[in-house]
Amino acid sequence: MLLLILKRIVWAIPVLFIVATISFGLMRIVPGGPFDEEKSLPPEIIANIKAKYHLDKPIPEQYIIYMSRLVKGDMGVSYKYVNRTVNDILGDAFPVSLQLGLLGLALAIVIGVPLGTIAAVNRGSKLDFLSMLVATVGISIPGFVTGALLILVFGLWLKLAPVALWESFRHMLLPALTLSLSPAAYLARLTRASVLEVMEKDYVRTARSKGLSSSKTIVKHVLRNALVPVLTVLGPLTAIIITGSFVVEYMYAIPGMGRFFITAVSNRDYDLIMATTLVFAVLLVIANTIVDVLYTVLDPRMQVKG
Amino acid sequence: MKFLLPLLAVALVLVLVGAGWNQKSIKPEPGCLRINLGTEPPSLDWSVTVDNYSFDVIANLMVGLTQYRNNLTCKPSVASSWDVLDDGKRYVFHLRKDVLWSDGKPVTAHDFVYAWRRMLTPATAAQNSFLFYDVINAYEFNSGKLKDFQQVGIKALDDYTLEVKLRRPVAYFINITALSPAFPLRQDIVEGFADSWSEPEHIVTNGPFLLTKWQHEYKIELTANQRFFEGEPKLKKIKYFMVPEPSTALALYENGELDFIDNRSFPTPDVERYRTSPMYHNYPLLRNNYVGFNVTKKPFDNKLVRQAFSSAIDRDVFPKILRRKEFPSSCWIPPSLMGYDANSGPNFDAARAQKLLADAGFPDGKGLPPITLLYPQREDVRLVVEAMQDQLKRNLHVNVELINQEWKVFLATCRNDAPQMYRSSWGADFPDPETFMSNFTSRNGNNHTRWKNKTYDDLVERAGGEPNQAKRAALYKEADTLLCKEESPLICTYLASQNILVRPWVRGLEFNAMDLQFFKTVWIEDSSPLSFRGFSRGICRGSSKFESIKLNAVKSRQIPRIARNDKGCRISQRSY
Numbered sequence: 001m002l003l004l005i006l007k008r009i010v011w012a013i014p015v016l017f018i019v020a021t022i023s024f025g026l027m028r029i030v031p032g033g034p035f036d037e038e039k040s041l042p043p044e045i046i047a048n049i050k051a052k053y054h055l056d057k058p059i060p061e062q063y064i065i066y067m068s069r070l071v072k073g074d075m076g077v078s079y080k081y082v083n084r085t086v087n088d089i090l091g092d093a094f095p096v097s098l099q100l101g102l103l104g105l106a107l108a109i110v111i112g113v114p115l116g117t118i119a120a121v122n123r124g125s126k127l128d129f130l131s132m133l134v135a136t137v138g139i140s141i142p143g144f145v146t147g148a149l150l151i152l153v154f155g156l157w158l159k160l161a162p163v164a165l166w167e168s169f170r171h172m173l174l175p176a177l178t179l180s181l182s183p184a185a186y187l188a189r190l191t192r193a194s195v196l197e198v199m200e201k202d203y204v205r206t207a208r209s210k211g212l213s214s215s216k217t218i219v220k221h222v223l224r225n226a227l228v229p230v231l232t233v234l235g236p237l238t239a240i241i242i243t244g245s246f247v248v249e250y251m252y253a254i255p256g257m258g259r260f261f262i263t264a265v266s267n268r269d270y271d272l273i274m275a276t277t278l279v280f281a282v283l284l285v286i287a288n289t290i291v292d293v294l295y296t297v298l299d300p301r302m303q304v305k306g
Numbered sequence: 307m308k309f310l311l312p313l314l315a316v317a318l319v320l321v322l323v324g325a326g327w328n329q330k331s332i333k334p335e336p337g338c339l340r341i342n343l344g345t346e347p348p349s350l351d352w353s354v355t356v357d358n359y360s361f362d363v364i365a366n367l368m369v370g371l372t373q374y375r376n377n378l379t380c381k382p383s384v385a386s387s388w389d390v391l392d393d394g395k396r397y398v399f400h401l402r403k404d405v406l407w408s409d410g411k412p413v414t415a416h417d418f419v420y421a422w423r424r425m426l427t428p429a430t431a432a433q434n435s436f437l438f439y440d441v442i443n444a445y446e447f448n449s450g451k452l453k454d455f456q457q458v459g460i461k462a463l464d465d466y467t468l469e470v471k472l473r474r475p476v477a478y479f480i481n482i483t484a485l486s487p488a489f490p491l492r493q494d495i496v497e498g499f500a501d502s503w504s505e506p507e508h509i510v511t512n513g514p515f516l517l518t519k520w521q522h523e524y525k526i527e528l529t530a531n532q533r534f535f536e537g538e539p540k541l542k543k544i545k546y547f548m549v550p551e552p553s554t555a556l557a558l559y560e561n562g563e564l565d566f567i568d569n570r571s572f573p574t575p576d577v578e579r580y581r582t583s584p585m586y587h588n589y590p591l592l593r594n595n596y597v598g599f600n601v602t603k604k605p606f607d608n609k610l611v612r613q614a615f616s617s618a619i620d621r622d623v624f625p626k627i628l629r630r631k632e633f634p635s636s637c638w639i640p641p642s643l644m645g646y647d648a649n650s651g652p653n654f655d656a657a658r659a660q661k662l663l664a665d666a667g668f669p670d671g672k673g674l675p676p677i678t679l680l681y682p683q684r685e686d687v688r689l690v691v692e693a694m695q696d697q698l699k700r701n702l703h704v705n706v707e708l709i710n711q712e713w714k715v716f717l718a719t720c721r722n723d724a725p726q727m728y729r730s731s732w733g734a735d736f737p738d739p740e741t742f743m744s745n746f747t748s749r750n751g752n753n754h755t756r757w758k759n760k761t762y763d764d765l766v767e768r769a770g771g772e773p774n775q776a777k778r779a780a781l782y783k784e785a786d787t788l789l790c791k792e793e794s795p796l797i798c799t800y801l802a803s804q805n806i807l808v809r810p811w812v813r814g815l816e817f818n819a820m821d822l823q824f825f826k827t828v829w830i831e832d833s834s835p836l837s838f839r840g841f842s843r844g845i846c847r848g849s850s851k852f853e854s855i856k857l858n859a860v861k862s863r864q865i866p867r868i869a870r871n872d873k874g875c876r877i878s879q880r881s882y
Contacts, residue, residue, distance in 0.1 A: 031718045032717060051431070053431075083501040250551050255521065
């Protein structure tokens, strides 16, 4: 297991290097710069700004400056938010997204896996149909629609939950629910398919013929094996969900990092774009590594050899 | 297992009920004004920031030599008086001795000299430093050609006397002294705390409120400054939330969690819904919208074609499609600024437009090359250019192709090679026609039309230095007529407006066309016997007798007074 983790860390270095290089190149290709605003500035002021941020240097030199800072853990400065470093910005925003994301992920698992299992166990029944209907609706409706509906119903009409903001635990409920619905629906469909497949296996039939109760069979024999494909998607899903959702954070006014995936690009805030991309890549590598480790826990046959 | 789903649903509802049961009826937070800023201010460093989100906060944290009244004339502030000497080329400001920084130290002339030196230092890269280029040697110092700041025309004659020397008489200079880049700075604070000097734990300010909390991307809190030289404000606290989504901000307002929202938080369909509400207020902003012609490209190298296009547009259509009480205008100087004359621009006259086009050699639009109009991606802008496309088709039989681009790409295109037509707008930097008129001078970087006219340049230059107000107004009027009616490198369309909703317990609020939000005169009437629950819905829908009674009760109370004087404009308004 240790070898597996070490291997992943070694592989992550060239992956991150390539991600950083491609992102850097793409940013410089896109027309418009960070200081292009409606009001044109005199050339002398533009020269001052470019000198301050090293944008007056050739692009290869800018790349070297950026990468040499990056290896020291310095992700640069924001061109939009004066006097703030990217490390500061993400240091403030990431914990918020992480907090919300973990709750959303927990909700997605708590809703999705049982829903899929119920549907599979009751295959062909009304309950199956209803569960899959809910799952299909959950996948089909985008977050900004479900978010708006939840705000309208629970926030404005019933006044059961805060409309938005980030003041207390109860302010997390609606955004976490919004964030979780689509992954929950996806997990439900995946779990259903996986459970159905496992239920056809000989060892499940054997367990039943030996007189094991239905619930024990499902929990002990079916779910344990059925969750392997679910785990596969949980890796990237975790990275996506804990780095924040632009829609959910925007809609509920949550100070997370999800919004930077969009606003940093529209502001051409180069260092911030790089940082969000790299943080996402790092989390993806970490989440996938954890998933690989969990594979071996669920199924010892999946031990990776050196 | 089969009970799991209903159990989960019940549990979820119980959690939500438990979490939200203590939701209160709509009422004020005592002594606190809660408003939506919309987004994170890029900086509270008043020397370098250029956006209106930052200014909204800074306007309540700091005061400069002068201060705008709500009618946007300048009044003394840190400077109790000033002398204008040497035919308008030298200003001597006499500073009050009772203005204190928030840590108790006095504000002195040296703080202004330091602030201006820092702002003009090339390494600071302050974008608004060009506003000070009329100060002797400011341009040379800012562009790195001069290293010795002693030669720049600002000097502390003593602790409380500040001298500013200009290279030419500048009639609007006093307006510049009320802008945030001219505010004083404390050298020990800025240099002692480097990049973090403007964070709440370090910042010192001299205005009516103190910065006490800044949760980035979420909330800023200000509290009343007991040392403010005009007296402690009545408001104890201001909470600026940063809710980017307008419909969410409106929902917070309707839920009683915000007391005040403006255009940033007010979707157009909801403006319609609140139009008749006493909480709704509207006033024009000094942001003029236009479509420019690139006069170096055919057919707009011919001024008759430009005049024809400008005369073919009925500006009255814009408020009907945008529905925010925009002010149609065919001239460049906004109403209430000196030099404004509605007749400076062309009137809508389709017959005249067709004749002009025929005179240009394109009868019924025949022979015209393909014409494109570029606009930035935004819903309201799309509505405007589509309306213009339609009018040009109907009135001139001309086909115009619309092309949209993402904002920054659009800006780069206009700057590098503007197409035949492009849509843009301009919000004033300070309340004077100069800020509008200088845009179309030959050497101005904002003049994407590439139109150059020596007469126009001379008129604007002369007006800028003319001390006699009547003569200044006449010069600007002449220049505006030349620009909009005779040469027409642009089609002026309409002035934007501000739409706001204010809860009735917010008192003393005044507005100005520059949209500077000064809250030092505001207070919260929080000892109200009236339940405001449902207030907003009641007055908007008026659907029940009960709601009507409440509405009348509220109407009988003092509704916030609105200053309708719309002279002035907003500093560096956000790009639209």
